[in-house]
Amino acid sequence: MDFAYDAVTEDYRARLTSFMDAHVYPAEASWESAGWSPPPGLRALQSAAREAGLWNLFLPGEHGAGLTNLQYAPLAEITGRSPAIAPAALNCAAPDTGNMELLAEFGSAEQQRRWLRPLLDGEIRSAFAMTEPQVASSDATTIGTRIERDGDEYVITGRKFYISGAMNPACAVFIVMGKTDPGADRHRQQSMVLVPRDTPGVTVERGMTVFGYDDGDHGGHAEISFDRVRVPVSNLIGAEGAGFAIAQARLGPGRIHHCMRLVGMAERALELMCVRALTRSPFGRPLAEQGVVREWIAESRVRIEQARLLVLKAAWLMDTVGNRGAHTEIQAIKIIVPAAVEWIVDKAVQTHGAAGVGQDTPLARLWSQARVLRLADGPDEVHKRSLARRELDRHRR
Structure with a gap:
């Protein structure tokens, strides 16, 4: 190997x-x-x-x-x-x-021309509208937004929240997930449509913070209402009923990208922790000579190496056997990496004392990002439930 x-x-x-x-x-x-x-x-x-x-x-x-x-x-x-x-x-x-x-x-050729090309060139931003305030959004089959066919148009009605990217003035389009056929199989009820931001009936109700941060680097998060919003049928992505499958295909790479970046966040936090420990001397001794701080540093290095290797394995499997073949490893990194990095950043904050919670270091923002990723793209408990079920099924067979 x-x-x-x-x-x-x-x-x-x-x-x-x-x-x-x-x-x-x-x-x-x-x-x-x-x-x-x-x-x-x-x-x-x-x-x-x-x-x-x-x-x-x-x-x-x-x-x-x-x-x-x-x-x-x-x-x-x-x-x-x-x-x-x-x-x-x-x-x-x-x-x-x-x-x-x-x-x-x-996306269709026209959808790629109109939306993908400007995104690739960095000319516009976009948002993905799936999460809703009134349902348990960790189960994407429960979403309540309706997408109803009316001749050559779809009519969209519903409310979404924590829609990343929506507050950026450059956000030009929303990818909206809703139900086109509530009577179908629970995984075939949903579809996705493209909704230009300036479409009548689209209202950005408010910006939403994450642990007090506006997350402007992500374009900000928003609560959005869709009041009988009409878009052409040609704005459908893929086929009717394919929304859930498309969402899963989108979230797999998104999960590993978050975990890839989290490893770098952990490295930065550990670096700051070590520098602080070497340069601060409470009670006449450098923090680096305190046993508990050395334990934090050693444990951080071990956790980083574990996380990185598992992320690289998941990436390799995605390349060689596809996202479906890497399902177990993608869920594993989504469970372990944010939690490990949250722990490491927490110890870096503790090493810095009051300075660790303010704006003079990146630690407070790093902690908030690690913590929220235990929820984003599926909470820890949902991934553990799915992973345990698959492991048990293997032994049942």
């Missing part, structure tokens, strides 16, 4: 590391959210990334950089060291990454 990165990956890693040193880390001190709008320095970073050939790295095939999941994993890890800046600078930020993957795989 070869654990070395190939030549293509090493070349990208070298260029991306240089880009982070030259452009991203220096921007962190002055990088402040402009509310729901992207910070004014983002366009300059994106131009520099394109010039360096560091653009759309997440997307395989003709539409992206052509990298495999295994090649992209260590690059996403590097961007995870500065998650508020680097992914957006490289046009590799959620939720647009998942939406671009969805349109590349399931």
Whole structure:
């Protein structure tokens, strides 16, 4: 078993590391959210990334950089060291990454021309509207939004919340999941349609924070109502009844991308913890000489290595046997990586004391992102339930 990165990956890693040193880390001190709008320095970073050939790295095939999941994993890890800046600078930020993957795989030629191309060029942003406030959204079959056929149009009625990307002024389109046939099999009731933001009947009710952060780097989250919103039938993605399957196809790569970046977040937190431990001396001794702090540092390194290896295995399986064949490993990383990184960042915060909870280090934001990823794309308990069921079925057979 070869654990070395190939030549293509090493070349990208070298260029991306240089880009982070030259452009991203220096921007962190002055990088402040402009509310729901992207910070004014983002366009300059994106131009520099394109010039360096560091653009759309997440997307395989003709539409992206052509990298495999295994090649992209260590690059996403590097961007995870500065998650508020680097992914957006490289046009590799959620939720647009998942939406671009969805349109590349399931979108019609016209849908790709109108929406995918501008997304690939970084000209617009997008949002994915699935989660709802009135149902248990961890079970996507329970969504209540209706998508009803009326001649050559679909009529959409419902309410969504925590819709990532929706607050960004550049967000031009929503991918909306709703029910076209409530009487069908529970996994065939749902469909997806493209809804331009300026369509009559679409109302962004409010912006929503995450642990007090506006998450402007993700374009912000919103609660949105759809009041008899009409779109052409041609805005249907794939086929009627295919919405649940398309959602699962979209969420698999999204889950591993989050985990890839989380490994980089953990590395950054551990680095900050070590520097703090070496430079602070309460009660006449450096923190680094305290046994409990050394235990945190050692345990953090072990957890990072475990998480990285499992992420790389999942990426390799996705490349070799497909997302379905990697289902167990994708669920495993979604369970273990956010929890492990949350623990590591928590210890880094504790090592920093009061400074760890404020804006002078990235730790508070890193912790909030790790914690929310124990919910986003399916809570821990749902993945554990599914993984346990599959393990038991294997033994029943």
